[in-house]
């Protein structure tokens with residue numbers, strides 16, 4: 001379907017990008033690091049806007065066992081990865097995989113603890129993305145940013161597919177859709193199909209200011225549907241009139 005040579009922003013080396021399915025978002029893989037286009041787009045965004053990312057304090061929620069997540073974990077001494085793992089007290093580190101147990105919507109991290117927070121295709125699975133966005137903003141230092149991917153398939157307003165009722169039970173508002181989850185074979189339920197209102201809505205919840213980065217560059221293996229990277233900055237407003 002596609003087999004092209006290029007410079008992978010995760011490998012930071014020549015590689016090949018191969019897809020055997022026309023849906024590049026899930027199938028255009030780097031043959032060396034196994035990354036997806038959205039992971040290469042996120043890494044290219046970090047190289048461009050935060051070239052000193054290796055020296056920063058980074059929190060990534062729900063890292064993947066490949067691609068950009070592994071690179072950040074290996075090369076950034078200030079990196080902390082976390083998973084939602086209620087079997088372990090929140091704030092404690094899992095003894096085997098070394099990831100911290102955190103509820104993204106109610107984090108135990110101190111205020112302004114990080115320079116960057118990374119989430120890759122997490123927000124479409126959250127029941128309370130408003131709380132998660134506010135918590136991410138709380139844990140960011142001024143000047144920091146939440147750099148993330150989340151598919152925005154709708155041209156109109158976002159549509160909720162599932163929510164959690166007052167009794168804690170999941171209520172399906174549409175046919176359940178699941179995406180792959182690195183620590184759960186059954187996959188993650190999609191709670192929201194986002195539309196163009198996602199950015200202003202999340203900015204309103206977090207107080208952050210979002211820029212959408214769209215890269216289409218086959219020489220870096222970055223070509224796919226729904227491949228935007230969002231950079232939500234914590235900006236201190238100091239202008240006085």
Ligand SMILES: [Zn+2]
Pocket residue numbers: 008009010011012015030031032033034035
């Ligand atoms: Zn690669």
